[in-house]
Amino acid sequence: MDWEKLGLKMxxxxxxxxxxxxxxxxxxxTKLTDEEYNEIIERNLRPTQSELGKIDRAAFQESLxxxxxxxxxxxxxxxxxxxxxxxxxxLNKQALEISIIIGKLMNMHIVDEFHTMRKQVIDGSNxxxxxxxxxxxxxxxxETPYGKVIIESLGLEEDAARRIKTTNEYTEFRLDRLGIxxxxxxxxxxxxxxxxxxxxxxxIGQVLRSTNVKRGLGTIRQDLNISIAKGARxxxxxxxxxxxxxxxxxxxxxxxxxxxxxxxILNKRNAEVLDEIHDITKLFENTNSKxxxxxxxxxxxxxxxxxxxxxxxxxxxxxxxxxxxxxAKKRGVSGIFHSDELPAYGITxxxxxxxxxxxxxxxxxxxxxxxxxNDTAINALxxxxxxxxxxxxxxxxxxxxxxxxxxxxxxxxxATANRMYLETDIPSFKINKKWINKIAxxxxxxxDEKKERIIKExxxxxxxxxxxxxxLESDRFEDILKDVKVDPTPVASLLxxxxxxxKREGYDINLLTNKHLKDIFTLFKDKKIAKDSIKKLTIATIxxxxxxxxxxxxxxxxxxxxSKDIEKIIDEIIVKNEDMIKERQMASIGPLxxxxxxxxxxxxNGSAVNNIIQNKIQKLI
Amino acid sequence: xHPKHWVKAANLIxxxxxxxxxxxxxxxxxDTMHYTxxxxxxxxxxxxxxxxTGAQRSSDRPSSDAHLNLINSVIAAxxxxxxxxxxxxxxxxxxxxxxxxxxxVRKMHTSRRDTFRSINYEPIAKIENNIMKxxxxxxxxxxxxxxxxxxxxxxxxxxxxxxxxGISDEFIEYxxxxxxxxxxxxxxxxxxVPNVLINSLKRAKEEEIPVIMTSQCIYGRVNMNxxxxxxxxxDSGVISGKDMTSETAYxxxxxxxxxxxxxxxVKELMNxxxxxxxxxxxxxxxxxx
Numbered sequence: 003m004d005w006e007k008l009g010l011k012m013x014x015x016x017x018x019x020x021x022x023x024x025x026x027x028x029x030x031x032t033k034l035t036d037e038e039y040n041e042i043i044e045r046n047l048r049p050t051q052s053e054l055g056k057i058d059r060a061a062f063q064e065s066l067x068x069x070x071x072x073x074x075x076x077x078x079x080x081x082x083x084x085x086x087x088x089x090x091x092x093l094n095k096q097a098l099e100i101s102i103i104i105g106k107l108m109n110m111h112i113v114d115e116f117h118t119m120r121k122q123v124i125d126g127s128n129x130x131x132x133x134x135x136x137x138x139x140x141x142x143x144x145e146t147p148y149g150k151v152i153i154e155s156l157g158l159e160e161d162a163a164r165r166i167k168t169t170n171e172y173t174e175f176r177l178d179r180l181g182i183x184x185x186x187x188x189x190x191x192x193x194x195x196x197x198x199x200x201x202x203x204x205x206i207g208q209v210l211r212s213t214n215v216k217r218g219l220g221t222i223r224q225d226l227n228i229s230i231a232k233g234a235r236x237x238x239x240x241x242x243x244x245x246x247x248x249x250x251x252x253x254x255x256x257x258x259x260x261x262x263x264x265x266x267i268l269n270k271r272n273a274e275v276l277d278e279i280h281d282i283t284k285l286f287e288n289t290n291s292k293x294x295x296x297x298x299x300x301x302x303x304x305x306x307x308x309x310x311x312x313x314x315x316x317x318x319x320x321x322x323x324x325x326x327x328x329x330a331k332k333r334g335v336s337g338i339f340h341s342d343e344l345p346a347y348g349i350t351x352x353x354x355x356x357x358x359x360x361x362x363x364x365x366x367x368x369x370x371x372x373x374x375x376n377d378t379a380i381n382a383l384x385x386x387x388x389x390x391x392x393x394x395x396x397x398x399x400x401x402x403x404x405x406x407x408x409x410x411x412x413x414x415x416x417a418t419a420n421r422m423y424l425e426t427d428i429p430s431f432k433i434n435k436k437w438i439n440k441i442a443x444x445x446x447x448x449x450d451e452k453k454e455r456i457i458k459e460x461x462x463x464x465x466x467x468x469x470x471x472x473x474l475e476s477d478r479f480e481d482i483l484k485d486v487k488v489d490p491t492p493v494a495s496l497l498x499x500x501x502x503x504x505k506r507e508g509y510d511i512n513l514l515t516n517k518h519l520k521d522i523f524t525l526f527k528d529k530k531i532a533k534d535s536i537k538k539l540t541i542a543t544i545x546x547x548x549x550x551x552x553x554x555x556x557x558x559x560x561x562x563x564x565s566k567d568i569e570k571i572i573d574e575i576i577v578k579n580e581d582m583i584k585e586r587q588m589a590s591i592g593p594l595x596x597x598x599x600x601x602x603x604x605x606x607n608g609s610a611v612n613n614i615i616q617n618k619i620q621k622l623i
Numbered sequence: 624x625h626p627k628h629w630v631k632a633a634n635l636i637x638x639x640x641x642x643x644x645x646x647x648x649x650x651x652x653x654d655t656m657h658y659t660x661x662x663x664x665x666x667x668x669x670x671x672x673x674x675x676t677g678a679q680r681s682s683d684r685p686s687s688d689a690h691l692n693l694i695n696s697v698i699a700a701x702x703x704x705x706x707x708x709x710x711x712x713x714x715x716x717x718x719x720x721x722x723x724x725x726x727x728v729r730k731m732h733t734s735r736r737d738t739f740r741s742i743n744y745e746p747i748a749k750i751e752n753n754i755m756k757x758x759x760x761x762x763x764x765x766x767x768x769x770x771x772x773x774x775x776x777x778x779x780x781x782x783x784x785x786x787x788x789g790i791s792d793e794f795i796e797y798x799x800x801x802x803x804x805x806x807x808x809x810x811x812x813x814x815x816v817p818n819v820l821i822n823s824l825k826r827a828k829e830e831e832i833p834v835i836m837t838s839q840c841i842y843g844r845v846n847m848n849x850x851x852x853x854x855x856x857x858d859s860g861v862i863s864g865k866d867m868t869s870e871t872a873y874x875x876x877x878x879x880x881x882x883x884x885x886x887x888x889v890k891e892l893m894n895x896x897x898x899x900x901x902x903x904x905x906x907x908x909x910x911x912x
Contacts, residue, residue: 044716047685061685086686087679087715088734124685131685423683 003255005194009231010255012199013154013191016206017184017223019161019216020100025181026160027090027134027428028083032182032216034164039074039176043085046070047124047131058421060401060414064124066381067332070172071126073163084163084177086129089427093118097183098431099441100214101138101158104185106442107209108153110142116158116431122421125414126173127162129180134425135159138185144205148198153206157186170334185210191227191235196248199226203244212446226250226404233258233397237416241404249408253317257410258397260316265396271366273307275390279383280304282371285356291348297373303383304361305390308368313342317409322393328412329389330372333381339371452476460490469498478516485520488527492536493519500537509544518543521551535560535604563605565614572598572614576622587623591615624655626877629662630775636663636673637773646672646700648693653677653730653738656709660725661874664707664898668772673707674699675725679736688712688736695720695750702755704748705766707898712736719751726871726900729841742841743866743902743909778880782806783873785839786816795823798832805833805876805889808861809869814838814845815852821859828860831886835893837864837872842910862893865901875900 022032046069049061075085082088098116105112120132135157142153161182163175187206193199203224210222224241228251236258238250267273283300294300305312312323323340330338341358345351361369370386372379392398401417402410447455449471456467456476460483470476475497482493496519505511522539525531530552531539542558543551555561563571575597576583583590594615595608602611636647651659660675667673676696678689688711696710699722707725714737727744741747748757757763782798786808798806806827810816814836816824827834836856838845844866847853857863864872879892 041715044718045686046690046717048687048690050683050685050687082734085715087736120684122685129686130680426681 003252005196005255008255008259010194010251011191011229012193012196012251013227014187014189014193014199014203014206015225015227015237016187016203016210017161017225018187018210019221020097020183020185021214021216022094022096022100022183024094025083026094026097026158026183027092028081028088028181029091030081030084030181031079034178035076035079035176037076037079040077041075042174043073043075043129044070044172045073045086045126045129047126049122049124050131052420053423054420056418056420058122058418060417061122061124061421063332063414067334069126072172072174073129074166074174074176076177080177080180084129084180090118090134090425093428093431094183097158098138098433100183101156101185102433102438102441103213103445104187104210105139105142105156106438106445107212107448108139108142108144108156108187108206110139110153110156112139112433112438113137114433114435116433118425118428118430119422120425121159122423123162126175127165127180128160129163129177132421132425133160133162134428135186144202144209146198146202146205148193148195148201151198151202152190152192154188154190155186157188159184159186182216191229196251199251200244200247203247207244208449212448212452228254228258229397230255230258232262234399235416236397236399236410237401238404238410239401239413246404246408250404250410253408254410256318257316257320260314260322261393262396264311264314264316264322264393267311268307268394271307273305273311273394275308275387276304276306277387278303279380280361282357282360285360286353289349289353291353293347294349294373297379298375299379300371300373301379301383302357302361302369302371303387304363305368305370306363307366308390309366310342310368311393312340312368312370319407320409325412326370326386326389329385330382332412332414333385334378335372335374335382338382338386339373341368341370456480460494462490462494466491466494466498470494473498473502475501478519481516482519482523486523486527488523492526492533493523496536496540500540504537504541504544507541509541511544513544513547514540515547518547518551525551525555530562531555531560532562532604532607538604560604562607563602565610568602568606568611569614571601572611572618575601576615576618580622583619583622588619591619594619624652624659626662626777626779629659629666629874630777632659633663633666633773633775636669637667637771640669640671640771644671646697646702647674648696648700649673649675650693651675651677653679653711657728657730657739657868658870658874660707660709660723660728661871661898661900662777662878664725664900665875665878666773666775666777667707668769669705669707670767670769670771672700672702672705672766674710674722675707676710679712679734679738688717691717692720694753695755698750698753698755699748702748702757703766704755704757704763705768706747706764708747709739710750711739713746713749719749721746722748722750722755724899726875726898727868729868729870741909741912742868743843743905745906745908745912774878774882776881777877778804779877780804781873781877781880783809783869785809786811786820788817790817790820792820792823795820795827799823799827799830803832804880804884805835807835807837807864807869807873807876809837809839810845810856811839813843813849813853814847814856814863815850816856818852818855821855824856824859824861833876833880833886833889833893834859834861835864835872835876836861837867837869839869841868844905862890866905867901871900 049057049065116136118136121135122132124131138158139156143150161179161184163180166174226238229235280302282302286294314322327338344354372382399416401413403413453467453471542554674696676692680687682689699710709723709728713719713721723741729742730738731740732738747761782803845863847857
């Protein structure tokens with residue numbers, strides 16, 4: 003596709019959890035829990051008016067669902083702040099500091115006062131019915147291979163509660179994630195190529211990972227804003243996999259183009275969505291379709307001039323009908339039937355003809371059926387009518403959910419500014435210039451820069467360095483090397499790989515201090531232990547963390563013998579094997595090495611033993 | 624909320640009822656709601672329900688408890704239970720509300736939705752899914768059983784002192800010197816104050832200033848007969864607040880002193896159950912419910 007000609011515009015919104023000791027507005031841990039909850043709290047939420055007296059359209063649509071929410075609450079892991087039974091405590095300074103670091107790394111201007119706002123969200127994911135959020139920084143940029151990308155804003159906000167399950171009666175959330183500090187990074191919508199978005203997302207990830215942020219599944223979430231010239235802005239939520247970004251962009255552009263085409267066809271055909279909802283339950287009295295048979299009522303609407311449109315593919319495997327269905331699903335039905343896909347699902351050709359006759363529709367017309375109890379079916383068909391009518395407008399501003407296959411699905415209307423208002427429970431927080439300067443003069447190295455420097459400075463392999471930096475052991479590595487001038491590779495490989503194995507074997511590696519590690523590598527530097535003994539000595543140290551390192555090495559037979567003692571042992575071996583040496587001459591070196599290394603295991607270096615044996619044999623023959 | 628506002632509220636409610644209201648819902652801030660509830664209980668005899676309600680989470684947020692509290696208050700106001708009561712969340716859930724007797728209720732948590740609790744009593748009704756169930760053990764006054772009557776004389780100059788280990792008699796002396804017409808003392812345990820206060824209490828008796836004893840335990844009944852200090856306090860003329868909350872005792876003293884300034888009559892009225900403010904019988908159910 004010719005992105006430029008299409009006028010493709012994209013922006014990113016990245017949410018990253020911060021690795022703070024406690025939550026943004028209370029003292030609860032930021033760790034998630036899978037323990038059994040202690041209590042369920044049942045709640046409902048209702049939209050409230052903005053300061054200007056308006057109700058946000060997204061909140062309004064959500065309220066029509068009349069949802070019930072259950073919250074899993076914990077006696078000690080969560081508190082009354084999460085359950086909205088206590089006002090928020092004061093702002094977490096650690097979260098603020100990490101946010102300022104991130105802002106500075108992206109060349110942003112930090113605000114001089116942090117104001118906490120309420121962003122209304124009434125899908126239940128926030129017990130208060132709003133997310134607390136505030137602006138930290140503006141107007142930054144990142145240099146990318148595609149040129150400068152403007153970072154519009156950096157926000158600090160609360161993460162939402164975890165959705166555990168959804169039933170017809172209620173949605174259940176767990177309170178453990180609610181309130182974890184989150185930064186929200188927004189780029190301007192100036193990106194024009196899918197690969198560019200992917201690269202920028204990666205680069206922002208690199209910036210984040212060089213600071214104190216959480217790692218692992220679900221700790222970073224990407225949202226994508228996409229529009230084309232003749233389309234409209236669509237926000238795609240929850241892009242987990244960066245590699246999927248080009249597919250998502252392409253599929254969204256396809257969808258917008260298809261919707262524009264549909265708009266043109268509908269207008270040309272003078273199509274029309276008829277308001278009347280028809281009850282057609284009687285027509286299906288003896289149907290073989292299980293879904294229709296089980297339903298209380300079956301209702302239908304007429305879409306004049308829509309024949310062939312509802313079945314039109316707009317994304318791989320998704321039709322215009324899927325778009326309409328996703329609106330209907332928000333009113334509690336599991337799907338719709340439309341004339342472009344029938345006969346199917348147990349509905350016969352004869353039944354389709356019967357419906358068409360009953361509704362008195364022509365060849366170019368279409369119909370949509372919903373089967374459910376009376377009220378739900380009517381509510382769902384109202385949504386169907388609303389979405390079908392939006393077909394005349396082309397692309398609609400929407401928030402959509404990213405699906406695993408690169409497609410997207412309707413979530414809710416795009417939120418408006420009406421959902422924001424001031425949080426009156428938290429005083430504004432002045433951000434001191436001196437503090438900003440102190441942070442700015444002490445910014446962490448970006449991950450890629452750090453890797454490059456370590457490879458150069460310590461002559462480590464790229465693989466080893468990547469691993470070391472990835473698992474955050476590079477600071478410890480440099481601390482050890484600063485005090486012990488030893489070959490860096492064994493230090494790096496202990497930290498990057500062996501420690502993980504040792505942990506897997508069930509040892510508590512948290513007992514290891516940097517002092518322990520420095521002692522171990524000092525012994526190695528002084529040639530008191532063999533390279534192969536480092537891991538063993540590390541384990542032995544964990545078992546006796548208070549013992550002197552030399553003693554631990556001795557007790558475990560890991561101290562290398564000096565050359566005199568080695569010679570003595572080798573002499574004994576030579577005497578015992580004189581016949582064999584005389585017979586096999588220099589070829590006896592192999593078997594002799596075997597015997598010697600068995601005796602000297604861990605106490606002598608192989609190369610030294612080899613040298614001594616060679617000399618001794620030569621003298622003897 | 625100044626005692627003056629109780630009078631104003633009582634007058635407005637009485638006007639509403641005489642103008643034909645079949646029930647009254649009063650929206651009130653939660654901090655002093657139980658003071659107002661007690662005051663209206665003493666000042667008004669009502670042929671229709673008077674329900675006081677509020678919210679612990681402000682109504683500008685989607686999670687406000689005002690919604691459930693208001694709906695349930697209206698249900699209570701339409702019911703047959705013709706008394707002054709407080710209607711608020713019964714738990715942390717948005718599922719049911721409790722109705723508490725106006726003289727036996729107290730705000731017990733700074734922020735929880737279910738902050739209002741019946742003290743030395745049980746909730747008199749529960750409202751869930753639009754249905755109100757009256758506690759079967761509660762003998763309530765029925766709609767139109769009483770005629771509207773308002774008695775809105777109030778004495779505002781009543782003192783309220785909390786006893787503590789380092790307290791001195793200056794606290795009592797100050798109130799007497801400044802012309803306070805009555806004093807409520809929130810004593811420790813069964814109703815005690817340090818011995819150093821005895822002389823000042825005797826002075827209050829001599830000057831015919833009624834002193835009421837309640838307990839900072841919140842739950843349980845005052846009984847000053849158990850320890851010698853208590854007996855000395857009784858001898859100093861202090862009146863037992865029985866199982867009233869300190870707040871209700873304070874409001875009652877304001878009300879009683881508005882009815883009479885005669886020391887003896889005040890004592891008699893304080894010992895008379897006017898609006899169900901005390902029980903003669905206790906129950907294991909009346910604690911931390």
